[in-house]
Amino acid sequence: MDMDFVAEKGLVLLGCGKMGSAMLQGWLSDGLPPSSVWVIDPNPSDWLKNTGVQINADNLPAAPGIVLIAVKPQMMGEALPSLKKMGNGVTLFISVAAGTPISAFEAALGSESPIIRAMPNTPAAVGRGITSIIGNVHASSAQLDLAEALLRAVGQVVRLESEDQMDAVTGVSGSGPAYVFHMIECMAKAGEAEGLSPELAMQLAQATVAGAGALAEAAEETPSELRVNVTSPNGTTQAGLEVLMDEENGLPDLIRRTVGAAANRSRELRNG
Ligand SMILES: NC(=O)C1=CN([C@@H]2O[C@H](COP(=O)(O)OP(=O)(O)OC[C@H]3O[C@@H](n4cnc5c(N)ncnc54)[C@H](OP(=O)(O)O)[C@@H]3O)[C@@H](O)[C@H]2O)C=CC1
Ligand SMILES: O=C(O)[C@@H]1CCC=N1
Structure with a gap:
């Protein structure tokens, strides 16, 4: 069939x-x-x-x-x-x-x-x-x-x-595209705040997320290794990641709570 x-x-x-x-x-x-x-x-x-x-x-x-x-x-x-x-x-x-x-x-x-x-x-x-x-x-x-x-x-x-x-699954991949689209929105807004035009900031943000996603799928390296490849010691990425990877206020906890909330909503929907 x-x-x-x-x-x-x-x-x-x-x-x-x-x-x-x-x-x-x-x-x-x-x-x-x-x-x-x-x-x-x-x-x-x-x-x-x-x-x-x-x-x-x-x-x-x-x-x-x-x-x-x-x-x-x-x-x-x-x-x-x-x-x-x-x-x-x-x-x-x-x-x-x-x-x-x-x-x-x-x-x-x-x-x-x-x-x-x-x-x-x-x-x-x-x-x-x-x-x-x-x-x-x-x-x-x-x-x-x-x-x-x-x-x-x-x-x-x-x-x-x-x-x-x-x-x-729903919390990760069903709802997940929305998290990534929001990441694009946030990166573009941050680019604007750093002085770029809205159009250029959005182009950079979209292409960066699309390119990083394609590379993560195609490369032999793990996403962690790919991250390290971008991060020059004491360079710009390290400065940015110190904020993003902060244990208390960074992305790991935020994403854990985001996926958890979506999964919990899926459990609630089971009961109508
Ligand atoms: N959007 C997403 O990214 C994902 C959605 N889903 C699931 O897909 C399903 C649809 O979601 P989504 O497409 O976002 O929602 P939408 O509201 O965009 O689509 C649902 C469609 O069903 C129509 N509809 C309402 N009542 C009836 C009926 N009695 N008979 C036939 N059609 C009807 C709606 O018309 P009207 O607008 O006029 O009410 C609408 O066009 C949901 O169950 C959701 O959980 C799963 C994975 C991802
Ligand atoms: O938001 C929702 O409920 C649907 C299911 C997964 C993505 N969209």
Whole structure:
């Protein structure tokens, strides 16, 4: 089973906001035909309307290959009943919702339904996402392979050992792009404060984060070694890192609390 299966059997996307659009953008760029995609969303964006996919159409396939659920966890109770008629044991359901456990989908879609819980991130829009997945007992290894093939089209895929890992995963990679975007904003603002124009400061900050990320992935050295390579003894980087790496007020504690707060919110969302 692979992307051809998805193109042949059809993909239904329930909710096409920021995350659904990011993934759909990646799949369409990867060659998934728009005619194979049905989107259910009350307020389709202009971008979506121009993709050629079928939006809020009456001719939904009775047994699509995949239904991807990308509505907010708070909308789940209202949105899931529209999918119940597809809970036929054949269609594979993939949810990207933070917090909502597999058991909630089993309750709404039928306890025999194959369900995969996934946590992607928005760099999927440019094929650079990372998605962690775990299936329920009815998701066969072929269906996990199918989900992995679909999600690999928009970045890396990791298989989890336990659904419990999903809260921490959400805190690190699901929400993580927002932390990095904020880092870019902060670096650009700091550059402005040091006298650069807003445009130049933003260009420097964006390229530095993108370049450092690419190097961290491509290099044989660990991120710690790469950091040391930038840091000349008693030079400029050392002066900066003494502030950033401060044990009490520096980034390590701040990031620990940031990821912890996101993971805790994911745990709270589990209870509705
Ligand atoms: N954004 C991200 O980076 C990530 C998000 N996620 C998960 O993805 C899911 C979607 O998040 P995100 O894309 O950010 O949220 P958005 O609000 O951008 O998207 C949700 C979409 O679902 C639509 N919608 C609301 N009710 C229904 C319904 N009954 N049937 C069909 N569609 C409906 C919304 O329409 P309207 O706006 O009109 O209400 C909206 O377009 C969440 O569960 C989130 O946890 C996971 C990983 C990363
Ligand atoms: O903020 C959220 O709840 C979602 C889940 C991960 C990223 N965005």
